[in-house]
Amino acid sequence: MNKRTLTYIWLLTFILLFLIPTVLKNLYIIYLMNGVMIYISLTLAFSILAKTGQVSIGQAAFFGAGAYAAAIVNKYIGFNPLLEFIFAAFICLIFSLIIGSITLRLKGIYFSIATLSFAQTLLVIANMERKILGGATGISVRPFFNNNIYYNYYFSIILCLVILIASYIINNLKLGYASVVIRNDERLARSIGINPVKYKILAFLISAVLTGIIGSYYIHYVTFIIPDEIFSTNISVSILAMAIFGGINTVEGPFLGAFILKIIEELLRLNIKYGHLIIYGLILIISILYIPEGIINVKYFSLKKKRRQ
Amino acid sequence: MNLMLIQTIINGFLVSSVYLIVTLGLSLVLSIMRIVNFAHGEFVMIGAYITYWFYTLFKINPYISLFLCFIILFIIGLFVYKVGINKILDEPSLNQVLLTFGFSILFQNLALILWTANAYSLPLKSNPIKLGTIFLSRERLNIFIIGLIITLLINYILNHTNFGKTLLAISQNKKAALLVGINVTNYYLLSFGIASGLAGLAGGLVSFVMYASPFIGVKLGLRAFTIIVLAGLGNINMTIVASLILGLSEAMISIYLPQGSGWAEGLSFLLILSVLAIKPSGIKGLRTE
Numbered sequence: 162m163n164k165r166t167l168t169y170i171w172l173l174t175f176i177l178l179f180l181i182p183t184v185l186k187n188l189y190i191i192y193l194m195n196g197v198m199i200y201i202s203l204t205l206a207f208s209i210l211a212k213t214g215q216v217s218i219g220q221a222a223f224f225g226a227g228a229y230a231a232a233i234v235n236k237y238i239g240f241n242p243l244l245e246f247i248f249a250a251f252i253c254l255i256f257s258l259i260i261g262s263i264t265l266r267l268k269g270i271y272f273s274i275a276t277l278s279f280a281q282t283l284l285v286i287a288n289m290e291r292k293i294l295g296g297a298t299g300i301s302v303r304p305f306f307n308n309n310i311y312y313n314y315y316f317s318i319i320l321c322l323v324i325l326i327a328s329y330i331i332n333n334l335k336l337g338y339a340s341v342v343i344r345n346d347e348r349l350a351r352s353i354g355i356n357p358v359k360y361k362i363l364a365f366l367i368s369a370v371l372t373g374i375i376g377s378y379y380i381h382y383v384t385f386i387i388p389d390e391i392f393s394t395n396i397s398v399s400i401l402a403m404a405i406f407g408g409i410n411t412v413e414g415p416f417l418g419a420f421i422l423k424i425i426e427e428l429l430r431l432n433i434k435y436g437h438l439i440i441y442g443l444i445l446i447i448s449i450l451y452i453p454e455g456i457i458n459v460k461y462f463s464l465k466k467k468r469r470q
Numbered sequence: 471m472n473l474m475l476i477q478t479i480i481n482g483f484l485v486s487s488v489y490l491i492v493t494l495g496l497s498l499v500l501s502i503m504r505i506v507n508f509a510h511g512e513f514v515m516i517g518a519y520i521t522y523w524f525y526t527l528f529k530i531n532p533y534i535s536l537f538l539c540f541i542i543l544f545i546i547g548l549f550v551y552k553v554g555i556n557k558i559l560d561e562p563s564l565n566q567v568l569l570t571f572g573f574s575i576l577f578q579n580l581a582l583i584l585w586t587a588n589a590y591s592l593p594l595k596s597n598p599i600k601l602g603t604i605f606l607s608r609e610r611l612n613i614f615i616i617g618l619i620i621t622l623l624i625n626y627i628l629n630h631t632n633f634g635k636t637l638l639a640i641s642q643n644k645k646a647a648l649l650v651g652i653n654v655t656n657y658y659l660l661s662f663g664i665a666s667g668l669a670g671l672a673g674g675l676v677s678f679v680m681y682a683s684p685f686i687g688v689k690l691g692l693r694a695f696t697i698i699v700l701a702g703l704g705n706i707n708m709t710i711v712a713s714l715i716l717g718l719s720e721a722m723i724s725i726y727l728p729q730g731s732g733w734a735e736g737l738s739f740l741l742i743l744s745v746l747a748i749k750p751s752g753i754k755g756l757r758t759e
Contacts, residue, residue, distance in 0.1 A: 214564045218508075218571060263747045269563045270506050274695045275742055281692060282739040289732045344564070394688065398575050405568055436582030436684075438575060445572030449565050450557055 167413075171325075178318050182311050191310050197423045198317035199379055203396075204403045204419040205324045206371035209331060210364045211409040213357075214344035215265065216273050219280030221396035223253045223369045226283060227376030228391050232300040233293065240303050245377050253373030254366060261362040280392055287388035299386035305378075313382050320378060324371055328412045331367070336360055341410070395438050399426065402441035405448045408455020417457055473603055478725045479718060484610040486717025487617025488675050493694040493701075493709055494624055495668035500698065502641045502661050505555065508570040511691020512577035513543050513666050517673020518682035519581065522590045532592060532678060536616070539670035547666025551659055559658070574687065581684040589683035613675040620671070625706050637661060689735070696738040699745050716741070 178198070182191055207220050227249035234245045260279060264272040288297045306312035331337050339360040342350040347357050380386055399422065407418020422444065429437040452459060496510045517539040524530040524538060550573055558565050599606040628634035640647045640654055648654055672690075673682075680686065693716060701712035716737070724731040 211564075214562060216564055216567050216571075218567070260743070263743055267746065270567065271699075271746060273567050274506070274692075274699070275739070275746070278692055278695070278739040278742055281688070282736040285732050285735040289729050344562075398571075401568065401571070433583065435586050436579035439579035439583065442572050442574070442576030442579060445568055446554060446576065449569045449572065450554060453561075453565060 175318065175322060179315070182314060188310065191314050193424070193427055195310065195314045195317050195382070196427070197420055198314070198321045199375065199382075200399065200403065200423045201416055201419040202317070202321045202324050202375050203372060203400050204407070204415040205321070205328050205412070206368050206375065207400045208368075208404050208409050208412070208415040209328060209371070210368035211404055212337070212340040212344060213361045213364045214340075215269050215361055215365065216401070217276040217365070217368070217397075218273050218401060219276035219278070219397050220372055220400050221392050221394065222276065222280035222283050223256065223372040224376040224379070224396055225280075225287065225388070225391040226252050226256060227373030228380035228386055229287065229294060229300075230373065231377030231380050232302050232386055235302050236300060242305070242381075246374050249373040249377035250370045253369040257366050257369035258362075261365040265361045265365060266358050277397075280394070280397060284388055284392035287392060294388075295386070297388060299388060301385045302380050304384045305381040308384065316378070317382075320375065324375075325412065325416065327371070332412060336363060340364060344410075398438060398441050399423075402444045402448070406444050406452075406455060408457035410454065411457050414455045414457035418455065474725065477604055478721050480604065480606065481610065482718040482721025483714065484607075484614040485679065485721065486713040487614045487621075488672060488679070489690070489693050489697060489717055490710060490713040491617050491620055491668060491672040491675065492690050493697040493713060494621065494706075495665035495672070496691075496694045497698055497709060498624075498661055498665045498668070502637055503555075503559065503658055505559070505566050506570065506695075507555075507665070508567065508691065509550065509573035509577060510665070510669050510694065511687035511689070512574050512581075513546065513669035513687075514673040514676060514690050515581060515682070515684065515687035516546065516577065517543055517670035518677040518680075518686060519585065519590075519673075520670065521674040521677040522592055522682045525592055526590075532594070532674065533612075536671050536674040539674040540667040543670025543673070544663045544667035546670075547663040548659060550666070551662040555662060556655075556659075574691075578684050578687060585682075585684070587684060589681040591681040592677050594678060607679075609678040613678055616675060620668070621706065621710065624668075628706075692738050696741050699742050 178194070181194055185191075203220065203224065207217070210217055230249035230252040231245035234241060234248050238244065256279075260272075260275055264275045287294050287299075290296065294300065305316065339350065339355045339357075342353070342355055343357045343360060350357050376391070380391075400419075403419040403422045404415045405418070406422060407416065408414030422441070426437060426440060429440055448455065492510070492514055495513075496507060499505055499507050499510070520539050520542055521532050521535040524535045525532050530538075554569050554573065558569050594609055596608040599608060599611065628637065636647075636652055636657060639650075640652065640657055644654060676682075676686065676690065697709060697712040697716055700715065701708035720734040720737055723734045723737060727733050
């Protein structure tokens with residue numbers, strides 16, 4: 162598939178997404194689709210890092226940190242979306258810089274353990290700290306767009322589109338090419354003058370900041386932070402499974418993976434009260450064992466064939 | 471010295487033996503196969519459930535259940551190895567992390583589906599031993615003794631038997647081990663089974679002093695990672711010291727800090743990050759490529 166066809170497909174996809182509320186007057190579907198768009202954005206942000214071969218199993222940490230940053234600005238300074246986004250981005254930048262500069266120099270496994278443990282730690286702090294963070298009861302936030310689900314949905318689509326375009330741009334920058342080399346062979350990367358640590362940290366920063374910004378938007382959509390939900394392992398796990406299932410070496414893969422899995426999860430959630438996330442465990446295992454390149458690279462989807470790797 | 475302080479130290483000391491056994495299994499797989507098994511904590515969780523249910527349904531003495539835990543988790547371990555681990559041994563660490571993490575999520579949610587999110591604890595009610603003004607919980611003392619015996623046993627097996635020496639050879643140089651005719655695949659299978667069995671046994675011990683819930687796997691797994699990061703690989707003495715450090719400092723924090731038991735959860739992360747910051751070259755045996 163060439164570039165032009167791909168562009169047309171994306172255009173068509175986003176036009177369809179925009180048209181959903183006008184065609185289907187079903188509120189439930191709009192809420193579901195809003196969730197889908199948010200998860201697609203998160204998965205795309207995660208994939209920027211995953212392309213370098215590093216797995217963060219605590220993406221929820223940055224999602225939650227962004228949400229709390231927005232809520233704190235909202236609480237102490239007042240409703241100011243731009244300031245909230247900037248503050249969320251800043252907080253996530255600092256966190257990821259500290260974790261990244263310490264652990265990304267080492268073998269990937271340290272990074273995974275550190276991110277997992279970071280998410281757990283933030284959860285504990287959020288649950289414990291009462292004065293500023295509100296403890297286990299959380300903080301309530303003023304909603305965007307007077308809580309109008311349609312405007313929220315359109316905003317989610319635009320956010321998703323921005324991150325999608327950013328992903329394509331990054332793929333065509335040196336960071337994108339370097340990521341592929343680093344994932345395949347770090348020694349090779351070093352020998353051709355790519356500094357793996359630098360690019361890994363850069364990718365991590367971008368991914369964390371984007372995740373934080375999504376978090377700060379999300380909190381205005383749900384209007385209330387509950388620490389156990391915003392820092393839940395479930396978020397980290399689902400993002401992981403979506404990206405891997407779709408195929409992390411492309412941009413289309415994570416989009417498709419998140420789209421399909423979020424809808425499947427929703428169907429399961431309606432039928433199983435506890436543990437519907439078992440699907441993500443299964444998907445991860447099956448993907449790694451049988452389709453490690455993701456469904457986007459299965460023969461039917463010959464998208465990858467003519468794309469430069 | 472303050473009585474409460476002594477009591478806290480003793481409690482932390484006794485609990486660290488559980489951490490030690492959880493870590494021994496994880497460390498075994500890591501040093502031999504170079505794989506971090508993120509599902510290790512979930513094996514511990516399953517062990518805790520086994521002890522609880524065998525006691526509740528069949529009135530089986532929890533101490534006897536420990537053997538059953540080992541055997542059942544040994545079999546589960548073999549299964550997980552055959553189905554998954556076996557196929558990703560030579561793949562990039564990204565895939566290894568994702569696969570074992572996938573198993574972790576699978577088992578955790580399976581437990582949620584089967585037994586909901588409630589925590590079950592064994593109704594063990596034995597009188598504490600009184601030493602002057604200090605109380606010693608009998609269960610804690612017992613798990614400490616069992617932990618000690620198992621550690622000594624593993625130490626003996628690894629250092630003084632042919633089996634242990636073969637494992638050491640494999641962990642030092644896999645290709646050389648293959649060349650001298652060691653069936654590496656079988657040893658991998660067996661050591662993964664033993665490590666899983668140890669996790670199950672640790673789970674049984676956990677159910678004596680804590681509870682069985684779908685989420686204890688994550689908690690204990692994270693502590694085991696912390697201990698490995700602190701102690702490095704392949705050194706049982708250092709692992710013992712690191713378990714003690716973690717167990718004692720957690721006990722201290724949870725007693726002396728307001729809402730300390732919550733803050734103690736964050737200690738692992740702080741330890742991991744500060745050790746890695748101080749020793750940037752990585753810990754022995756896990757150095758960057």
